[in-house]
Amino acid sequence: MNIVIIGLGKVGQMLTHYLSNEGYNIVVIDQNSQKVENVVNQYDVLGISGNGANFQVLQEAGVDKANVVISVTTSDELNILSCLLAKQLGAKHIIARVRNPDYSLQSEILKNKLGFSMIINPELEAANDIRRTILFASAMRIDTFAKGKVEIIELRICNGMKLDSIALSQLSSVTKSQVLICAVKRNDKVMIPDGDFILKGQDHIYVVGSHKDLTKFCLDAGFVSEKIKHVMIIGGSKITYYLARQLAVHGIKTKIFERNHERCIQLSEQLPYSVIIEGDGSDENILMEEGVNRSDALVSLTGLDEENIVLALVAKQLGVKKSIAKVNRMNLNGVIDQLGIDSIVDPKVLVTSQIIRYLRVKENHDRSSSIQTLYKIVNEEVEAVEFIVDEKTKYCNIPLAQVKTKKDLLIGGIIRQNQTIIPNGQDVLNVGDRIIVIAYHTPLKDINDIFEEIH
Secondary structure: OEEEEEOOOHHHHHHHHHHHHOOOEEEEEEOOHHHHHHHHHHOOOEEEEOOOOOHHHHHHHOHHHOOEEEEOOOOHHHHHHHHHHHHHHOOOEEEEEOOOHHHHOOHHHHHHOOOOOEEEOHHHHHHHHHHHHHHOOOOOEEEEEHHHOEEEEEEEOOOOOOOOOOEHHHHHHOOOOOOEEEEEEEOOEEEOOOOOOEOOOOOEEEEEEOHHHHHHHHHHHOOOOOOOOEEEEEOOOHHHHHHHHHHHHOOOEEEEEEOOHHHHHHHHHHOOOOEEEEOOOOOHHHHHHOOHHHOOEEEEOOOOHHHHHHHHHHHHHOOOOEEEEEOOOHHHHHHHHHHOOOEEEOHHHHHHHHHHHHHHHHHOOOOOOOOOEEEEEOOOOEEEEEEEOOOOOOOOOOOHHHOOEOOOEEEEEEEEOOEEEOOOOOOOOOOOOEEEEEEEOOOOOOHHHHEOOOO
């Protein structure tokens, strides 16, 4: 598959990292020649310095032979124009990053009338991610599958909790809820656990189940959090706009801090149900004056990772139940784990997962069993993938205990009609089932990729 990536910002570089490692033929374009040189030296890709909306540059990149052109520059207009030109030159599929709320409302027109395959909006996806985390207050992160029927949540085990020093085979002594702990991160090590695995304090666990069962599991295991009703948001970014609108629908009150006067006026017009404070949200005195200690959650969405981390820590010290920070640099994840921040969000990871899912579906020729949903979890080292079982799926109607799957991979859930099944060795796969697969360092493109070939 030939892919052209226009724009080597954070999203463009992360896409290049993942897609080059998966063996795609990639050409990158950016006006910054130093960025192009750095990426070409780091990955097995071709690079062109130039304007991605320039006809000659696109021709040089070979977009006429491209299966997919992805434009992720900082300009919505440039992304749209680049993709339209690429489509005219013969590119099969075009994907554009469009962040402006005005354009996002027209995404269906861009897809249905102008031939865009996908419109991605990192800020909107980040807002969706934060909203899910706020609504499920116990979780550090929550991802949904099968149209919300199944979820994977991330939790941190505190020392002395019921799960501390428990073997997974003894989980039923803690809870009767139908859940599966599908992955564990301990310090920097990632593990797909078996029944003999013993949980420890400070482990990050990733748990699969229905929303009802996960809620019961959190209560039984001691992950108790009261419902969040008041949220403070630092920074008046696009994520803030999308998030405040979503929280208002759920009756959650938001107070937004923004330094820029014009942006405050704009937000006050766009968000009639939010309180807009013109001031420095990083100033502890201002936060105290505005009642941060009475807030249920604080979300820090400034443009600086370090400031977001510090604000999230200050919020915890001031008694806020849940602190969430936007962090763009992956190398800070380890530091954050040590500091005890409740949750982090990385917009580029969210949209990268969307694009990877789309590409694998296209590579698989749109088979009904191809990827339906894909998330990168556990520091982006593990994939949680949803498939549909079809007539071409191997080993249907055979007990799973008799089926050999690849190493570091497990089937975390089966959705059959409206029933969620946490599978055991006696369960089988039926045509029409949706299955959730957890895979460590095993890129999956087709449902049959999960099985070990028997020679």
